[in-house]
Amino acid sequence: MKLWVYVLRRLILLVPTLIGLTLLVFALEHAGGPSVFLALYINPHLTGSARQQLVDQLTARFHLNDPIYVQYFYWLGAILQGDWGTSAQNGQAVTTNFVWFMPNTIMLTVVASLLTWVISIPIGVYSATRRDSVLDQGVRVATFTLYSMPIFLIGFALFLTFGTSWHLLPAQGNIDDNLLPTLSSKSWFDSNAVSYPTHIYLIDALLHGDVPIAWNAFLHVILPAVALTLALLAGIIRILRVSMLEVLDQDYIRLARAKGVPERTVNNFHAKKNALLPTVTTFGYLVSGLFGGAVVIEEIFGFKGIGWWTTMAFLNSDIAVVMGSTLVFGIVLVLTTLILDILYGFLDPRIRYE
Amino acid sequence: MADALVIRDLHVQFHTRRGVYKALNGVNLRLRRGEVLGIAGESGCGKTTMGLAVMALLPRNASFPQGQIIFDNKDLMNLPREYWERVGDRFNPKQNERILRRVSKAMGRIRGVRISMVFQEPMTSLNPVLSVGFQIAEAIYVHDPASLAHRVLARTRATASQMPELLAILGTARDDEAAVKEFAAKHDLLGIEDQVLSVWRRDDVHISRKEKAIRLLAGQQIRPVERNIVETVARAGSIPPRFSRVPVLSRVVRRVLLKEGYRKARELLTSLGIPHAERVLKMYPHELSGGMRQRVVIAIALVNNPEVIIMDEPTSAVDVTVQAQILELVKRIRTSVSAAFLVISHDLAVLAEVSDRIAIMYAGRIVEVAPTDKILRNPLHPYTQLLISAIPTLEGKPVEGIKGEVPDMRALPAGCAFHPRCPFAFEKCLEIIPIDLPHDRDQLVACWLYEAK
């Protein structure tokens, strides 16, 4: 089964990419000189002899007086042990912060992706099969416009209409502010406003049977998720439509028709299966924009995920979090791309059986 | 009717950005039942377009200003022609697409089951993401799921004692097909015929193995759910709505019937000369060679016993050795199948080997039709004569190409389309389009040279 070879090859390619990623982050962290690097681990409020002590410790630990390639290995060692520095905003370790905030972003992106696929496939297929119909033209105009809109505009427009002007849906944070104090009395909630076990309010509330909180949290997810979905939709529907049109021109579709297969089956089975392949590939390219978009959307809606946290860090010059974000997003993106590649290998028999 | 298919004065045009291509300009053709009619001509003369027109598989920028395609006493070109008569020059691809969609729907009961087509490129004719077995099985499932149900039922009903009786009959019968049919009718084993005959008629295995295989057909065990499904479909003659509408159940039904379809596909592939058919069924098109793929496509075309089979350039996209195999296959098939064949090729040599009659096409019209040996020994139309002289032969006669080029289909010359290249052209040829003139008993020529004086 050639699929295993394919997967193995992709896994092997992963290694240089990850190493390169660490090199990139290392370069960024050291680009400003040792003092900038030290800021990753030193609280800016620390001064005087305590600070000097810490500086000496760090210099020794990271071998900052040795040549740069030596420094890289010690830095990498710290990274692998989970010490990515300390956030200047809340004094917590960078990794701890990520563990708190990452699940929310993952939930947001996963929900957006699923929604996108569920909506795009029927629309894209139908639009291609009823080419130039009123619906097709409408879809083309809509996706074209959405595609041209910067992500912040989509998010902001939703924010203004549904959140502020019409007050239909909450548009800030993960949960209503007035509910926060009530959370501190819950067993699954700690003093840092972090919920357990998944750190996602919605899921943890459901796990603990707290429906009102869960509902409230759910409402807060809607607008950000819809914003991300709209942005993704545009790209996916466009490529699906185009690839459906290409597929429908192919000989094997003509053969299916010549066989007497009903038009609906030809479109929804024979053609769609083939058209989805390049769409999955395109989705792989769009994931990078999806994560970037999540950053913007989280900032607009104050949705406390890792994107929001990174933006705050950026605006507050919290270098540890910014650099850590780069690394963690890189790792997540690489893993996501790998999973998508494997999925594609599974879907396309030409790769599965070669 | 002695004719399987009649094409009368068919005109087909393609509307493109570069102009209107008049692909077919008054094609007249009669395909007789059971015959193999070859269509020869250079590329661009409209042969493929004609085949696609019969199947109603033309793209949306094709219009049909005139003509009829008569199959089973019905004109298949009714709707598109009406549209053209209404719309005339204000041709709109979008509107046309809707018309063509309706025609497609109407053709759903004909395509793949009464008229089927084998396309030119075996490399791209099969869906790359579906297994080969599925693509064959689907052809039966879509049209005649009941036959699949009957096959299963027949196997479950047949008892071990009936098989030796059948074998005895087969051993002595002259017409094995009729004998099996009689036996099946007598013992209420409708559906067993194909299965028995496909084993019996194999010429690559010893008779003892055949007998064993036929004996094994009897007494198949079947689970109650499957039995229910199969019996209902067999009784209803098709898949009843209460099966097809319910989401999960319809999938189960499909799976059961397709499984049987795979079995039938295996029988068919074996009879077409593909070894280890069970393994091939599970493969995907890219895993097969060009020759195998072509056989699969032919299997798809044959599987529902159509009345007309159109083969478009069956040998052009494959190499010479595979070409020979396919021609052998075609010759073998026509003895066991009652269909009429329309074989399209630019290679007269290929057509000479398989056809009973050959028709020559030029610039969207048929210019000559005659039985194969007559047309090869005594070609009447100047174009035919030049085509034949262009065939390389064993004698090593100098091969002459035909001077000039195929005319621009957007701007055909007046009168006979061939006159610019014809060494015998005279005034009438430049003005009036030749009509089909009978010659001898069974030849037709569209050339003024043969106008009876």
Next chain:
Amino acid sequence: METIKEEKGRFDEWKLSARVFFANRTAVAGLVIFLLFVGDAIIVEVAPGLVGVQYPDSVVPPLFSITHPECVNQAPEPPSFAHPFGTTEYGVPGEGCLDVLQLVMKAIRIDLAISLFVVLVGAAVGTVIGVVSAYIGRLLDEAMMRITDVFFSVPFLILALALSFVLGRTVLNMAWALIIIWWPLYARYGRSLTLSTKEATYIEAAKAAGSGRLKIMFKHIFPNVVPPVLVQISLDVGTVVGIFATLAFIGVIPNALVPELGALANIGLNLAPLGYWWTVIVPGGTITLFSLAVNLMGDGLRDVIDPRRRS
């Protein structure tokens, strides 16, 4: 006889290309809008007074609060005859009466300039690297692929943030950050185009005739690489405007007095929820319009280049 036919053939090709492009009404609309943007950029740069724009390089004119004391803490006004897109307010204490239409007109040329800079430099550097590494092949090619892989492994907005953080949060540095992010795309694109052209037999023929390697490259590969890359550049100009504006919207440029569409939206970020929606929607809409125009044009260009779509 032959050459005259050939010449006529080439001219016909241009005519056909133009016909194909202009037959596409939406592409022409895109072109018109695009030209409007370019026209605005040129006029504001060369003769701002002609359209009533003062101080084209700054959102707020110098010493504004002193020269226009009545505008201090003046709330933004909705669109009206005097201010077709309304007014906005900058900073705390707020300097109001800032006509949004004027701001947008000023900002367009900045965005256009930045975007052109980023895309042209990124494309030039990237394409050359891609073509060279694909043509030379083997180790250099592998190295290039791995390096670009690394750049693709981080979501581009995040990488832009990190780079801006390191390089410094100014407009120029952001442009450099985007160039660093953009060149790998063109390196890959140029590489794939080169590889497909490399397969073409006439390269082999030229090699057989004994032309030098460099000559082969320039003569055969570039004509096949340059047109698609040009189409991609025209598309990317729109994309980069969007990305740059998004970064500015997040707030990468602190205290932005530079008129830039994203920065303008950022200015409106705190005003819009109070009901002054035009402060964000107008700059955002302008970006959308520009992107739309560019994408429409790009589609039209693709129709021209792709031989299949021509019929």
